[in-house]
Amino acid sequence: MIKKVIVVPSTRFRHVGILDLTEFYRWLKRWLEFNGYWTNSNEKQYIETMLPGGAKKIEFTWECRKQKSPDFTYVIPITFGFIGIKDVEIQRGDKKIKLQRGDFDIRMRAYLEKTGDTGALRELYERYIIKKRIDEYKLDLYDKFYKLIEDMKEFANVYT
């Protein structure tokens, strides 16, 4: 039976302005790969819609997982909702580069997934024998989650 232990509830990251979307997508995928959260089956859905006026709406969901031990898996589900995405050309030095302007909304959370037996014995085992290890997993996932948010903020060059 699968049991979820919420480590970070839903957290929102929103950037309204300019972003290099293609590079962001690649960078985020690389970040997750590097940290062991990426498999090709991560992308659960991808919807791209053309809006009137030439803008695009892109929605996709990733379920990033990292198996920590046979019984515990770190899970970071990320939902992307990019609305009103339009290409803009920006002069950087003597080069013209194509970036995207729009509303970039990302919602993510983190939880620890427990698999295996359930029952009183298992509960005692988790409560008294491996409690410290579970707390370490929670802390590790919490740190990784906020590191990802900080790196995303740095990439998007947001104000804070």
Add this chain to the structure above:
Amino acid sequence: MITRGQNFIMHNTGIKIQQKGIYDLKDLLKTIQVFFEEKKYTFQLSETQDKARDKGYELIIGMKSDRDVDDYVRFHIDIHMLIIEMEKVKVKNKNLDRGNMDINFKAYLYLDYKNRWNKNFMSRFLNLIYNNYIIKTKIKTEYERNLYIDLIDLHNLVKERLGLYTHYYGA
């Protein structure tokens, strides 16, 4: 009447700080986080939004924190920051921020957060009696008071960081 679930210790619009001027936002956010960690609260940065506007940036930052006091009561302090017309300024070689800041603090007790008294009508009724007759004094004089002290400490700390006038409560 004290019911299970959310119980605001003040009006549910919370308390506010407004400031128009120069401040160090990164330092302020770090100070708030350290305050919660020292007081053994679980801290969560629930929301960060930034929008480029014609005049500066508009920023929304949401923070949530909670602490399990015992098996029945959990303290919650939520902070919502809205900053408009924000821009970076350099003062004495230091990078600071200028803008109109509005910070809203909300604090509430969450009773029966383990959901033990929500099994059926009878247990919910017994819980109502428990809250309003058996532990009412404890809720009012201990839990609400302690949460209020935490909230005011945080409020004062933020005001101090922003260089505003602080008022200390009690002795």
